[in-house]
Amino acid sequence: MAKLQSRTPDGPLADKWSSYKSSQNLVNPANKRKLDVIVVGTGLAGASAAASLAEMGFKVKSFCYQDSPRRAHSIAAQGGINAAKNYQNDGDSIYRLFFDTIKGGDYRSREANVYRLAEVSNQIIDQCVAQGVPFAREYGGTLDNRSFGGALVSRTFYARGQTGQQLLLGAYQSLSRQIKKGNVEMYPRMEMYNLVVVDGIARGIIGRDVITGKLERFSAHAVVLASGGYGNVFFLSTMAMGANASAAWQCYKKGALFGNPCYVQIHPTCIPVHGDAQSKLTLMSESLRNDGRIWVPKNKEDAVKVQKGEMRGKDIPEEDRDYYLERRYPAFGNLVPRDVA
Ligand SMILES: Cc1cc2nc3c(=O)[nH]c(=O)nc-3n(C[C@H](O)[C@H](O)[C@H](O)COP(=O)(O)OP(=O)(O)OC[C@H]3O[C@@H](n4cnc5c(N)ncnc54)[C@H](O)[C@@H]3O)c2cc1C
Structure with missing residues (x-):
């Protein structure tokens, strides 16, 4: 093997x-x-x-x-x-x-x-x-x-x-x-x-x-x-x-080994998939995570209404928004590593 x-x-x-750099061979x-x-x-x-x-x-x-x-x-x-x-x-x-x-x-x-x-x-x-x-x-x-x-x-x-x-x-x-x-x-x-x-x-x-x-x-x-x-x-x-x-x-x-497949970068801030013809994901800048805040509706009913297009996210009042990253990871908040976000 x-x-x-x-x-x-x-x-x-x-x-x-x-x-290593200071001891490797030099080339004239x-x-x-x-x-x-x-x-x-x-x-x-x-x-x-x-x-x-x-x-x-x-x-x-x-x-x-x-x-x-x-x-x-x-x-x-x-x-x-x-x-x-x-x-x-x-x-x-x-x-x-x-x-x-x-x-x-x-x-x-x-x-x-x-x-x-x-x-x-x-x-x-x-x-x-x-x-x-x-x-x-x-x-x-x-x-x-x-x-x-x-x-x-x-x-x-x-x-x-x-x-x-x-x-x-x-x-x-x-x-x-x-x-x-x-x-x-x-x-x-x-x-x-x-x-x-x-x-x-x-x-x-x-x-x-x-x-x-x-x-x-x-x-x-x-x-x-x-x-x-x-x-x-x-x-x-x-x-x-x-x-x-x-x-x-x-x-x-030709015999080179494939190593470190863990090196895949996760992009948590992508525009959601919006159709069969879509071939790739579009990234929204990750600066959204530091300058903005991430939340989901607190109540399932609100989430369902948003999914069905009967309600818009911006109409959900502040008290019904769950800033879950800030709640669950108080030290990092919205800046948790990507695999968590
Ligand atoms: C949407 C997006 C946003 C990102 N944002 C960031 C960020 O903010 N910060 C960050 O650090 N990283 C970010 N990354 C990751 C980063 O962009 C990449 O890791 C990095 O640019 C890869 O550079 P590269 O030179 O290795 O490869 P590439 O830029 O993919 O270049 C590959 C080159 O190899 C050539 N090539 C490939 N196969 C062949 C072949 N068979 N024959 C001849 N030529 C070939 C291509 O022509 C090309 O010139 C982001 C990635 C994406 C997709």
Whole structure:
């Protein structure tokens, strides 16, 4: 039976990735340009990886099946991005962001990786600002934060209800800069059709032009897979219908293991299903949960009338509304983690 090898570095939790980073082999700048890296995907993960690798001096080939890297599904993300900047002085820290994230993942996530995520969260915000992402700001000019589910601190950086779109435009601008400089070769409308494995190491891909159907070979010293999630296995999902996990499936067929299926994000604030023709769910911004309050009718009769269209929710008087999250979870209230809400 195959053995799952997470390759988590050794050492104390808080030092694992930083000491790995400071002790791994370096590549001479003159040699970097001789090394090719394929990056499959141009969402927030892929576009940032491709732009950063190119900025570091590697030769990158970037692939997506959409018309433009800008159309990756990341563009749909709305609510915001967390970082432990503690701008609100409400007691936030890297450890608290780490802990809340571990808890939000039902204690199943890899601790070292989550610690690294919390550790670099602050630099990610700085990087996004440098890329021109127009995060919401206070009148004085400092970056604003909103509260988000699962946390008692306000640490979410946002751009109205379109944070993913603005982040992706920022990442795309960096990617475009590297394309212009000749460090990234961009292949839009090119699907990763198969993975090329040589002696157990991914060394290339077979691409299929989604317009002509033509197959093409691409080789590299390393392949980075940033091809998005598999949420569409559910009957209704907030994911774009094109997000089909096909690249991950090709790697699975070549022997890669499928791990951590617990990483499915729940969106509690969706517009209810409203017909047979509906193919996907539409998310209402989760900011509804921090700036608003969630309630249901206290009396079953009122609920039935609302369902039958005989009464409107707004006509139910305040005393007949049950703010059940505030009642049952007084500490978190409407900000309970998503799996509870
Ligand atoms: C409605 C919605 C709101 C969200 N809001 C938030 C939020 O507020 N905050 C937050 O942190 N997260 C949010 N998320 C989650 C977040 O958006 C995603 O986890 C993240 O954007 C995924 O980025 P990605 O780069 O991994 O993948 P994607 O953006 O899905 O990009 C995948 C890329 O891979 C390419 N690709 C896939 N298969 C192939 C193939 N076979 N060949 C070639 N290319 C391929 C695609 O073309 C695309 O470029 C939200 C998600 C949704 C659906």
